[in-house]
Amino acid sequence: MPSTVRPEVVLLITKLDFSHPDIRTRPYHRDGRPFTRAERDLLVTFTPEEKAAAKAQMQLEAEWQRELDEMKDAFVDLLMKYFAKLPKGSVVDDAVAIMTDEDYAEFERLAEIVTAEDTLEYRALHEDN
Structure with a gap:
């Protein structure tokens, strides 16, 4: 059974x-x-099955956290690429203003994810995007 x-x-x-x-x-x-x-x-x-299910869930959460950390790093790297070209005291809007269309699209994608109030919920709702 x-x-x-x-x-x-x-x-x-x-x-x-x-x-x-x-x-x-x-x-x-x-x-x-x-x-x-x-x-x-x-x-x-x-039960052993519940322990295995919990372990699998914890592995998924750890993988999700690694992915989120990578996205946060990519977001910062993208901004820093432009801040390096701007004078000291510049703000994010200044960096966004000089981004290429491709980098701006990536900025918009990453900003939505890394600044979401509950990123796990965001990812669950938008996984197929």
């Missing part, structure tokens, strides 16, 4: 702070909060 993967358990595993100094005595969320009694009781019931 196939096992059912419970999303709430997978989510708990992905929220677990594996590097917390007190991890051996109680689980903590990545934001530093200790798990509640109910969360701990649910967490200890995880």
